[in-house]
Amino acid sequence: MMEKKILLVDGMALLFRAFYSTAMSGYFMVNSKGVPTNAVHGFVRHMMTAANTFQPSHVICCWDMGAHTFRNDLYPDYKANRGAPPEELVPQFDLVKEVTESMEIPNIGEVGYEADDCIGTLAKAYQSEAEVHILTGDQDILQLLDENIKVILLKKGYGNYDIYHAERFTEEKGITPYQMIELKAMMGDTSDNYPGVRGVGEKTALKLLQKHGTLEDILANLDQLTKAQRAKFENDLEMVHLSRKLAEINCETGVTCDLNEAEFRINRERAMEKFQELEFKRLDSLF
CATH class of the missing domain: 1.10.150.20 (5' to 3' exonuclease, C-terminal subdomain)
Incomplete structure (x- = not known):
């Protein structure tokens, strides 16, 4: 078994899932500064629950960098059916990256590409030297299944997963x-x-x-x-x-991440300081 186990997190998938799981009931966890935090709070719960379950040696979080990508250049109607994100979610796009940074987890993204493309590029780059796990809720990413690349699909709630490897996909x-x-x-x-x-x-x-x-x-x-x-x-x-x-997920975006900077060693004091600033509760037990 390989010593390195890398968890590549689809930040967008986790953030949207966390937002809509509470937003449907109108619960946005607005703090005393008037900033909604429900998506970021749920994102942290999803990511840390997975980290505690799968025990990665390295964690990297990947993000979309704006709505327009090379796919829109190929086909202007790509994702044109999607409306603007809810106003309660908009301020949480930057906030969630501040939180991952406070946890000393690298944020990776590239203008013109989607988070999936960055995940694909990194997964292919690392698969020869590490066991790669991709955490997402998006089944499109199953196309990346390969030797040393597995996909962890989020199911309803926290800590419930559907884990795929290439052999299982082919069997099904x-x-x-x-x-x-x-x-x-x-x-x-x-x-x-x-x-x-x-x-x-x-x-x-x-x-x-x-x-x-x-x-x-x-x-x-x-x-x-x-x-x-x-x-x-x-x-x-x-x-x-x-x-x-x-x-097709583009696995040649050019994004890179030095694994020395992605070692999963959270500075608990620094992370908790950020959580207190945002008035988060009930996260201490995850660290």
Whole structure:
């Protein structure tokens, strides 16, 4: 077993999950300065519960750096269906990074890329020297499953996880994690607002991938598809190629993080000072 165990945290996924788990009931934990803190408080609980469960030697947190990415340049309607974040969440975007910094956990992000792209880049960079665990609530990141790369999916509540390795994914889906990119290219993604091949769902896309192996081979053998399937692909030929580019996590963003700076050694006094400033309660037991 490798000595290094790196936990790559999808900061955006944890922050949004923490916000909406309490915001639905109108509970924003506004402190005496009028600043809402519910998302940051929940983020810390999620991250520290996972750290205590999986005992990483290193922790790195990855973030989106603005709404516009290279995917918007490829397809202007990418995520165009998403409204502006709630006003109670906006001040917590910067605040959460202050909190992770106080815990001496590196914040990593790159303008023009999503947190997933930074996670993918770091995971691939570290997998030869460490066991990498990715903490997220986003199943899109399952495409990164590989040797020494596992994904910890958050489930409802705190401390409940669905842990994936490449072998489990293949057993369940009948395809490799990498083929998930082409699965999404065909079936599209309503959350990210791109259509893929209209009329082709997950069941059909899976069968085609299991039979042909790659999107390229499916397109090279359209004559083997049913008449209806062939028509759908021919009508959306350009979009399926574009959707593949949108679906693939970019693992060559150029982001780096010196592992010496990511050793998980929280200065409890410094962290608690920040928590007291924000008027956080019920977090002491996690440290």
